[in-house]
Amino acid sequence: MPTIAYVNGHFSPIEQATISIEDRGFQFGDGVYEVVRTYGGGAFRLHDHLSRLESSARAVSIPVPLSRTEWEALIREGLQRSRYGECLVYIQLTRGVAPRAHLFPSSAKPTVVMTFQEIPETGGALQRQGVPAVTLSDLRWGRCSIKSLNLLANVLAKQEASDAGALEAILVKDGLVTEGCSSNVCLVKDGNIVTPPLSDQLLAGVTRAVVLELARKNGIVVEEREVSEEELTRADELFLIGTTIEVLPVSRLNGVPVGERVPGTVTQAVRDAFQRCILSETGGEPG
Numbered sequence: 625m626p627t628i629a630y631v632n633g634h635f636s637p638i639e640q641a642t643i644s645i646e647d648r649g650f651q652f653g654d655g656v657y658e659v660v661r662t663y664g665g666g667a668f669r670l671h672d673h674l675s676r677l678e679s680s681a682r683a684v685s686i687p688v689p690l691s692r693t694e695w696e697a698l699i700r701e702g703l704q705r706s707r708y709g710e711c712l713v714y715i716q717l718t719r720g721v722a723p724r725a726h727l728f729p730s731s732a733k734p735t736v737v738m739t740f741q742e743i744p745e746t747g748g749a750l751q752r753q754g755v756p757a758v759t760l761s762d763l764r765w766g767r768c769s770i771k772s773l774n775l776l777a778n779v780l781a782k783q784e785a786s787d788a789g790a791l792e793a794i795l796v797k798d799g800l801v802t803e804g805c806s807s808n809v810c811l812v813k814d815g816n817i818v819t820p821p822l823s824d825q826l827l828a829g830v831t832r833a834v835v836l837e838l839a840r841k842n843g844i845v846v847e848e849r850e851v852s853e854e855e856l857t858r859a860d861e862l863f864l865i866g867t868t869i870e871v872l873p874v875s876r877l878n879g880v881p882v883g884e885r886v887p888g889t890v891t892q893a894v895r896d897a898f899q900r901c902i903l904s905e906t907g908g909e910p911g
């Protein structure tokens with residue numbers, strides 16, 4: 625079964641999908657994106673992802689060429705065409721094709737690209753064992769709340785983490801934790817969840833919003849406040865959250881074991897609540 629792509633009105637197998645080399649997404653990273661996943665074949669929290677896509681696009685003055693209904697219909701069609709069990713849907717929206725010049729082109733039409741990729745069945749192995757993470761300097765720009773295509777600093781940090789045997793880099797700016805390269809970060813101290821507050825320094829994760837709401841509903845105190853790197857190293861539990869990883873415990877930070885067992889009690893409670901939420905909203909089994 626081929627992976628399906630959608631480019632500006634046309635579905636095709638991904639190998640046949642092309643965009644112009646003058647696309648500003650390629651030339652400048654001048655675009656925004658979203659990643660959505662399915663459970664039971666249905667996209668989880670699609671409205672939240674489309675809202676964020678619209679606000680990212682608004683923040684960089686890229687007109688969104690499709691209505692909510694049109695996005696939904698296209699995503700449904702892509703999922704049907706892909707026929708995978710569960711999919712990751714990547715949506716990319718760029719300022720369009722124009723001769724290379726920094727200024728916004730006066731007449732470019734935004735480019736819409738989507739891919740529908742299979743999510744391999746893992747049985748949640750990583751989520752049970754936890755993963756190693758390292759802290760690294762956050763070298764990104766000042767508007768990380770925009771889900772922009774400019775991911776070079778994330779790519780470099782993720783590679784550095786991987787070279788150090790870790791799965792994620794937790795980024796630190798001016799001594800304070802921001803987020804992971806592709807995740808939000810929570811620590812647990814004395815039974816409370818602590819996570820950096822929303823700001824220009826981090827993405828307002830869809831998973832973050834769901835998880836924090838579920839935690840509060842389950843009687844867990846959630847503190848959204850600044851977290852120092854030093855506080856991170858003293859955490860009882862540490863976990864990463866995001867669309868693709870769901871709730872992922874960190875087993876070692878900079879080579880040092882985190883807490884007494886993985887997953888810790890609070891992490892497990894949050895994960896269980898998240899899984900119940902997925903099941904009730906989509907009818908699909910969590911990953």
Ligand SMILES: Cc1ncc(COP(=O)(O)O)c(C=O)c1O
Nearest residue numbers: 806807808827829830831866867
């Ligand atoms: C930098 C960054 N932070 C946080 C997240 C988590 O966001 P979400 O839960 O919406 O997937 C992601 C997801 O890709 C990300 O790239």
